[in-house]
Amino acid sequence: MSPKFEYSYADLGDDFFQSVVPEKVSSPQLLLWNVPLAEELCLQSDITQHAAQYFSGNKLISGCQPVALAYAGHQFGHFNPQLGDGRAHLLGELLDSHHRRWDIQLKGSGATPFSRRGDGRCALGPAIREYIMSEAMYALGVPTSRSLAVVATGDTVFRQQPEPGAVVTRVASSHIRVGTFEYFAARKNADALTKLLDYSIERHFPHIEKSPEAFLNAVMHKQIELIVAWLRVGFIHGVMNTDNTAISGETIDFGPCAMMGVYHPGTVYSSIDSEGRYAYGRQPQIAHWNLARLAESLIPLTDKDEKRAVEKLTEVLNQFSDVFSFKYRQMLMQKTGLQQITEQNVQLVEKLLDIMTEHELDYTRTFNQLTRLADKKITVTALPVALHEWAAEWLQQIDTDRTTAVDQMQQANPVVIPRNHHVEAVLQHSIDTRDMQAVHDFLDALITPYTQKTTTEKYQDSPADGDKHYQTFCGT
Ligand SMILES: Nc1ncnc2c1ncn2[C@@H]1O[C@H](COP(=O)(O)OP(=O)(O)OP(=O)(O)O)[C@@H](O)[C@H]1O
Numbered sequence: 001m002s003p004k005f006e007y008s009y010a011d012l013g014d015d016f017f018q019s020v021v022p023e024k025v026s027s028p029q030l031l032l033w034n035v036p037l038a039e040e041l042c043l044q045s046d047i048t049q050h051a052a053q054y055f056s057g058n059k060l061i062s063g064c065q066p067v068a069l070a071y072a073g074h075q076f077g078h079f080n081p082q083l084g085d086g087r088a089h090l091l092g093e094l095l096d097s098h099h100r101r102w103d104i105q106l107k108g109s110g111a112t113p114f115s116r117r118g119d120g121r122c123a124l125g126p127a128i129r130e131y132i133m134s135e136a137m138y139a140l141g142v143p144t145s146r147s148l149a150v151v152a153t154g155d156t157v158f159r160q161q162p163e164p165g166a167v168v169t170r171v172a173s174s175h176i177r178v179g180t181f182e183y184f185a186a187r188k189n190a191d192a193l194t195k196l197l198d199y200s201i202e203r204h205f206p207h208i209e210k211s212p213e214a215f216l217n218a219v220m221h222k223q224i225e226l227i228v229a230w231l232r233v234g235f236i237h238g239v240m241n242t243d244n245t246a247i248s249g250e251t252i253d254f255g256p257c258a259m260m261g262v263y264h265p266g267t268v269y270s271s272i273d274s275e276g277r278y279a280y281g282r283q284p285q286i287a288h289w290n291l292a293r294l295a296e297s298l299i300p301l302t303d304k305d306e307k308r309a310v311e312k313l314t315e316v317l318n319q320f321s322d323v324f325s326f327k328y329r330q331m332l333m334q335k336t337g338l339q340q341i342t343e344q345n346v347q348l349v350e351k352l353l354d355i356m357t358e359h360e361l362d363y364t365r366t367f368n369q370l371t372r373l374a375d376k377k378i379t380v381t382a383l384p385v386a387l388h389e390w391a392a393e394w395l396q397q398i399d400t401d402r403t404t405a406v407d408q409m410q411q412a413n414p415v416v417i418p419r420n421h422h423v424e425a426v427l428q429h430s431i432d433t434r435d436m437q438a439v440h441d442f443l444d445a446l447i448t449p450y451t452q453k454t455t456t457e458k459y460q461d462s463p464a465d466g467d468k469h470y471q472t473f474c475g476t
């Protein structure tokens with residue numbers, strides 16, 4: 001039986017999207033298929049058997065009316081009033097077995113009225129990267145869009161060099177972005193803006209008061225949760241433009257993302273981020289900045305008196321810093337097994353981060369070692385010398401309740417993450433051979449990131465240069 005697509009978002013009106021069917025591809029080949037996700041979405045065998053056709057965009061599932069969504073966005077601080085899905089087609093919304101609504105979207109499925117100068121396509125490497133990274137993030141417990149499929153198109157796309165093309169199918173709780181609000185605000189389309197606000201509250205925050213301030217506050221809390229989760233696992237998004245900021249608080253767009261190797265708040269891997277705008281440690285500040293852009297878009301809906309509207313929205317935004325600091329510190333307490341946010345504990349953790357920065361220690365490995373130390377699996381001597389004195393002080397601090405500390409740490413500190421050099425090696429192998437076994441082996445370790453298994457060991461090593469020379473590219 002065909003899944004029944006719904007179009008609650010497109011029902012908002014013509015201003016919100018363009019109807020456009022995906023462009024055909026030469027010879028679709030299904031490379032990756034997410035069985036558990038397909039089951040959650042209740043996709044039946046008549047779909048899964050023809051997944052290559054349906055999820056390349058070559059064939060449309062019965063009742064499917066694809067749309068490309070309109071949005072704007074601030075990119076690296078500069079406003080572009082007209083972006084939109086230039087290479088993505090929303091197939092529709094599906095309700096899962098728990099009646100949760102999901103957007104099913106093809107990415108790399110051809111040109112749309114929003115393509116500007118782009119070809120509407122996606123290269124195979126970035127498509128597999130999105131699949132690996134989103135599924136890894138999901139397993140790490142970070143709010144994120146997910147990936148259902150990767151289909152090789154059989155066509156060539158031209159980036160720095162000719163590359164095989166692919167379509168990745170993304171599943172997200174919606175694709176409403178901060179940039180979607182900016183799109184209508186820039187057009188002074190208050191009608192559409194009101195519809196978008198009401199719809200967004202209904203879809204994502206049905207329990208809040210139906211006001212712009214309450215909405216901003218809800219989005220802010222989701223963003224803070226998201227950024228704290230990113231910081232916890234060492235994720236650097238790389239391109240935190242407002243068009244890549246989902247109001248649901250999910251991670252979307254895995255273009256130039258990477259995982260931090262050696263701890264340093266200034267870590268940047270994206271080749272296009274020459275000024276470090278989206279560095280690891282700047283992500284909270286940027287989230288705040290992006291929320292301010294959302295707030296600006298909400299001004300006309302907040303109060304007839306513009307000054308009063310600004311005051312009301314500013315009052316919400318002003319809470320960012322306190323809420324973030326609390327959540328961030330709470331997360332750091334969890335990572336170090338400390339029970340309470342006290343001045344002394346905060347200082348202890350800050351000292352740790354300083355030592356890690358100064359001695360260029362690997363972020364994931366250090367917290368993993370501390371977890372094992374707390375759990376008495378290793379002794380202090382197994383740590384880098386720079387940490388010995390600190391660790392002795394810290395052990396005394398957690399000694400009152402070791403069991404709780406270990407428990408807490410094991411849940412907060414992954415054993416294995418999608419380290420950049422492994423992601424690159426797996427991508428290269430997959431592109432060269434079209435054999436996805438390396439991806440499956442990698443994902444097998446990544447889907448249980450808090451568990452030490454024999455299969456995780458080969459992915460736990462850090463690269464010789466601690467990723468100092470690693471670069472990601474936006475040539476997606
Ligand atoms: N190859 C392409 N062809 C057409 N448009 C493109 C292409 N690559 C990017 N774009 C468009 O450029 C804008 C910014 O691109 P960005 O890389 O942030 O998004 P994306 O990776 O395509 O998609 P998403 O944010 O949906 O994950 C978007 O409007 C996007 O649709």
Ligand SMILES: [Mg+2]
Pocket residue numbers: 243244253
């Ligand atoms: Mg994007």
